[in-house]
Structure formats: structure tokens, C-alpha cells
Amino acid sequence: MSKAPALELIDIHKTFTDVEVLKGISLKAYDGDVISILGSSGSGKSTFLRCINLLENPTKGEIIFNGESLKLTSSGRDLAAADMKQLTKMRQQIGFVFQSFNLWPHMTVLQNVMEGPSHVLKRPKHEVMDYAEHLLNKVGIADKKHMYPNQLSGGQQQRVAIARTLAMDPQVILFDEPTSALDPELVGEVLGVMRKLAEEGRTMLIVTHEMSFAKEVSSEVVFLHKGVVEEKGTPDKVFNSPDSERCRTFLSSTY
Amino acid sequence: MIDLHGFGDQLLQGALITVELAMASLGVGLVLGLLGAAAKLSSIAPLRWLATIYTTIVRGIPELLTVLIIYFGATIVLMAIASQFGYDDYIEVGPFTAGVTALGLTFGAYATEVFRGALQSIPKGQHEAATALGMGAFRKFQRIILPQVWRVALPGLGNLFLVLLKDTALVSIVGLDDIMRKANIAVSSTKQPFLFYATAAIMYLLLTIISMVVVTWLEKRASRGMRRG
Numbered sequence: 119m120s121k122a123p124a125l126e127l128i129d130i131h132k133t134f135t136d137v138e139v140l141k142g143i144s145l146k147a148y149d150g151d152v153i154s155i156l157g158s159s160g161s162g163k164s165t166f167l168r169c170i171n172l173l174e175n176p177t178k179g180e181i182i183f184n185g186e187s188l189k190l191t192s193s194g195r196d197l198a199a200a201d202m203k204q205l206t207k208m209r210q211q212i213g214f215v216f217q218s219f220n221l222w223p224h225m226t227v228l229q230n231v232m233e234g235p236s237h238v239l240k241r242p243k244h245e246v247m248d249y250a251e252h253l254l255n256k257v258g259i260a261d262k263k264h265m266y267p268n269q270l271s272g273g274q275q276q277r278v279a280i281a282r283t284l285a286m287d288p289q290v291i292l293f294d295e296p297t298s299a300l301d302p303e304l305v306g307e308v309l310g311v312m313r314k315l316a317e318e319g320r321t322m323l324i325v326t327h328e329m330s331f332a333k334e335v336s337s338e339v340v341f342l343h344k345g346v347v348e349e350k351g352t353p354d355k356v357f358n359s360p361d362s363e364r365c366r367t368f369l370s371s372t373y
Numbered sequence: 374m375i376d377l378h379g380f381g382d383q384l385l386q387g388a389l390i391t392v393e394l395a396m397a398s399l400g401v402g403l404v405l406g407l408l409g410a411a412a413k414l415s416s417i418a419p420l421r422w423l424a425t426i427y428t429t430i431v432r433g434i435p436e437l438l439t440v441l442i443i444y445f446g447a448t449i450v451l452m453a454i455a456s457q458f459g460y461d462d463y464i465e466v467g468p469f470t471a472g473v474t475a476l477g478l479t480f481g482a483y484a485t486e487v488f489r490g491a492l493q494s495i496p497k498g499q500h501e502a503a504t505a506l507g508m509g510a511f512r513k514f515q516r517i518i519l520p521q522v523w524r525v526a527l528p529g530l531g532n533l534f535l536v537l538l539k540d541t542a543l544v545s546i547v548g549l550d551d552i553m554r555k556a557n558i559a560v561s562s563t564k565q566p567f568l569f570y571a572t573a574a575i576m577y578l579l580l581t582i583i584s585m586v587v588v589t590w591l592e593k594r595a596s597r598g599m600r601r602g
Binding site: 213 | 512598
């Protein structure tokens with residue numbers, strides 16, 4: 119029997135007021151997997167990603183990280199973390215990259231990247247600084263480390279945000295439409311960094327509209343439609359011979 | 374040089390008291406304002422009601438009356454409490470303590486609204502980025518939210534501080550030896566109202582100008598990184 123999955127989601131449901139956005143989604147990610155999640159807007163793909171680290175509380179379901187099930191308790195109609203310590207620890211090991219970057223505007227690029235390891239993980243400052251500089255170098259922003267986020271382009275901001283996530287040494291990284299807020303000419307630089315991470319063997323879940331990127335880097339592709347997994351498999355299978363008619367229509371209209 | 378008939382030193386001592394009162398009230402008011410704003414935005418309904426009652430009452434009563442009510446009321450309340458414990462001597466709440474309480478309560482009520490607006494102006498994503506990193510609620514507030522709230526709230530708070538600085542003159546009515554009371558004493562002894570009231574006015578003006586310079590400097594400091602360059 120092979121190793122246990124790094125991350126496993128079982129039967130995730132989410133209902134907003136009276137709309138059921140997720141109708142039971144399950145997914146397993148093993149170490150080194152790069153899973154792309156596709157779907158039209160409203161398919162629930164971002165909500166699903168946000169349910170993984172409880173940025174959004176799921177209505178039903180189970181989240182297992184490293185074989186450890188996240189303790190949930192019901193809070194109104196939704197579930198909420200029963201053990202904040204456990205959730206916090208899990209969040210420290212699951213990185214999240216936002217569509218709108220969400221860098222902290224009052225801190226320099228370097229301070230943004232250092233914040234997590236120095237104030238959450240409490241690592242010694244000089245060590246954190248060296249590591250932050252190394253990561254900024256890796257995403258190609260080393261020369262901008264003393265600038266503030268508002269002085270950077272969207273593509274540069276997103277690369278800083280990726281460095282900020284990497285600084286926590288996460289075991290899994292979730293990307294929520296990381297290039298959707300970018301001007302078309304800036305998309306490539308962010309995808310370039312993500313491709314590099316995939317090649318390093320990082321475990322990634324990526325919600326994206328970049329079809330050719332998904333096809334190239336993914337080990338698995340999941341197509342969501344109206345809150346259910348409509349199609350899933352290798353990129354070759356999903357892109358070239360999908361079983362689902364809806365998936366075929368979606369791909370032909372976007373790819 | 375203007376002849377202050379030997380009251381110059383007295384007025385300077387009064388200025389010191391005025392500044393002390395203003396700074397102490399500012400401290401109390403900032404804490405109350407943050408707590409009030411947090412309560413108003415809380416998901417716990419009784420906290421929201423409590424904060425609304427506080428701001429409604431304090432903002433609805435003239436500052437002068439607040440000072441008088443606190444000064445005379447606090448003594449009654451404290452003595453009533455003390456007598457429960459068998460202590461029946463006269464307890465006096467000094468004008469300074471009463472002044473800090475009254476002006477702090479007032480500043481806090483207005484600052485509640487300033488902070489509430491500032492807290493609401495911070496985008497959800499700023500919270501989420503900290504949360505997703507596994508940052509605890511307290512650290513998130515201290516490291517990520519407060520510095521940004523501070524920047525947004527500063528102009529409004531600076532404005533409130535100018536009002537507070539001038540409201541300190543009201544506390545002279547209960548006998549605090551501030552600029553205003555020293556000026557009144559000088560007037561009754563020299564019979565030169567214009568001279569001393571004008572001097573007091575200039576002293577308040579100087580204090581407010583210094584405050585404005587400090588607030589401008591703070592605003593500049595707080596908005597580092599916010600200008601596009």
C-alpha cells in the first residue's frame with residue numbers, strides 16, 4: 119500500500135444562505151502532486167479551496183492533513199474548528215496564495231516575507247532574513263526588497279506573495295486563481311515561478327483559468343461543475359478525451 | 374514685552390496642567406475608542422448595545438455637564454460604595470481625575486466612530502492573508518490590522534485631539550489649575566480681562582499648532598508605503 123495522502127478532503131459541502139455551492143467534493147493530494155482545479159465561475163472551485171484551510175467554514179465534510187483529521191464542531195449551520203491550536207498549526211503548513219495578492223501595504227517586500235517565519239514560527243531574525251532574501255531571489259524580486267507593495271506591478275506583487283507563503287515552508291500550497299487579477303503580459307512571470315515550484319516537487323492545488331499551464335504542469339486535473347466533480351484524471355485524459363460532455367464544452371470554449 | 378503682572382509663571386504652570394490633562398485623557402480615550410469600536414463591530418449583540426448606549430449618552434450631553442456630573446457624581450458613587458465596606462469618611466475625587474475621566478469618556482465616544490470606520494476600511498483580504506499564515510487573532514490585530522487602522526484613523530483622531538485640548542478649559546470650573554483657571558485668577562486680581570484672556574488664547578493656539586505639527590508628522594510616518602511611486 120502506498121503512503122497516506124498529504125491532504126485529503128472528504129465529501130465537502132458548502133451552503134451560502136440558500137445556495138448549495140459545494141455538493142460533496144472529495145480529493146486526495148499525495149506529496150508532489152500538482153492538482154489543477156478547473157471550472158467556470160460559480161462552479162465552486164474557489165470556495166472549495168477556501169474550505170480546505172477554513173477561510174470558509176464548510177457545511178459538511180472532513181479535512182485530513184498528514185493523516186490527522188481536523189477537529190470540527192457545528193457552529194450554526196456550518197462547521198467550525200473545534201481546536202483552534204490544531205487549525206492554526208495546520209494553517210502554518212498549508213500555504214495560500216490569493217487572487218488579489220493581499221500583501222500588507224504597510225510593510226516592505228522583505229518585511230512581508232519575513233513576517234510569518236519571524237512572528238508566527240518565531241525563528242531567529244538573521245536566519246529568517248537570509249531565507250527571505252533567498253526566496254525573493256528565487257522569485258526574481260531580490261532587487262525590490264526594500265520597496266513597498268504599492269510600488270510594484272501586479273505580477274511582482276504576486277511573486278512576493280508566493281515568496282511570503284514559501285517562507286513558512288508549507289507542505290502543501292493552495293493557489294486561488296493566482297493570475298486572474300493580472301494584466302495579460304504579467305501572467306507569464308507568475309506562471310514561470312509556479313512551474314519552477316512544481317518541478318521542485320512541491321505539492322500544489324491550483325484553481326486556475328490558465329488551461330495550457332494546467333495541462334503542462336499538473337499531475338491531475340479536476341473539473342468542477344455546479345459544485346460537483348464532473349471530470350477528473352490525468353491532464354491527457356481530461357483535456358483530450360473527457361467523459362463528461364460539460365467538460366468537453368467548457369474546454370472547447372476556453373482552451 | 375507685555376507685562377503680565379507677575380502671573381507669567383502661574384500661566385506656564387497652568388499650561389503644564391492643561392497638557393498633562395490632555396495627554397492623560399487622550400490615553401484613556403484611545404483605549405476606550407478601540408474597545409468601543411471592537412464592541413460595535415462585535416458579533417455579540419449585548420456588546421454592540423453597550424457600545425451604542427455609551428456613545429449615545431456621552432455624545433448627547435454637553436461636555437461641560439459631563440465634567441460636572443463626573444466631578445460631583447463620582448464622589449457620591451464612591452462614597453456609597455465605600456460605606457458598604459464600612460468606610461464613612463469623605464472621599465474626594467480630585468478635579469484632575471474627574472477631568473481625565475470626563476474628557477477621556479468624551480474622546481473615547483467620538484473615537485469609537487473614527488476607529489469603527491477605520492476598522493471597516495481594512496479589506497477582508499488583509500485579515501485572510503494573516504489568518505492563512507496561521508497567525509493568531511491577537512498578533513494579527515497588533516501586526517497587520519492596527520498599523521493600517523492607525524493610518525486611516527489619524528486625521529480624524531488629530532481633529533478630536535484639538536477639540537479635547539480646548540475642552541480641557543472646562544475642567545477649570547471644578548477647580549483644576551489649568552491655563553483657564555490661572556487666567557481667571559489673574560483677571561480677578563488685576564482687573565485686566567482682555568490681557569489675560571488674550572494671553573490664554575495665544576497659549577491654547579500655540580498648543581494646538583504644536584499638536585497639528587505632530588499629527589502631520591505621524592500621518593506621514595504612518596502612510597509610508599501607501600503612496601504609489
